[in-house]
Amino acid sequence: MIEDKVPTFGLQVISVNGVFYDDKAEEIILPCEDGELAVLAGHEEMILALSDGVIKIKKPGGEWIYGVVSLGSVQVANNRCIVIVNTVEKPGDIDKRRAQEAYEFAMEHLQQKQSIKEFKKSQAGLARALTRLSAASKYKD
Numbered sequence: 001m002i003e004d005k006v007p008t009f010g011l012q013v014i015s016v017n018g019v020f021y022d023d024k025a026e027e028i029i030l031p032c033e034d035g036e037l038a039v040l041a042g043h044e045e046m047i048l049a050l051s052d053g054v055i056k057i058k059k060p061g062g063e064w065i066y067g068v069v070s071l072g073s074v075q076v077a078n079n080r081c082i083v084i085v086n087t088v089e090k091p092g093d094i095d096k097r098r099a100q101e102a103y104e105f106a107m108e109h110l111q112q113k114q115s116i117k118e119f120k121k122s123q124a125g126l127a128r129a130l131t132r133l134s135a136a137s138k139y140k141d
Helices: 096-110 116-138
Strands: 009-015 018-025 027-032 035-040 046-050 053-058 064-069 072-077 080-085
Touching (some): 009 053, 027 046, 064 116, 096 116
Antiparallel strands (some): 027 053, 046 072, 053 064, 072 080
């Protein structure tokens, strides 16, 4: 009997704080501005911008792990995928109280008169806080 082996690819997920994942993977699902993108073994070469959101990594054997990421980019080439983001954290490591405070802070600032730059910064802070709160509730380690 021949065992069906799912093809894998090399995957690195790196942030300013260090390496989140560095191993083989069967699949990664990435947050992009217009939705999610799945990368499998043998994916075409590309470079793509990532949005705030949740990455979903399927390890060899089928176990899923999750990470909450901020803005970044991904490069896929030669059956390898490199994800570089500003921050990445496991949903279980998120301080919900701090994320709620960040949400309230951003909402408060959005209601004030601001420059365009300040407004964009407040919007980004709100998006990140909402992503962190949602992921902390939805995904379990």
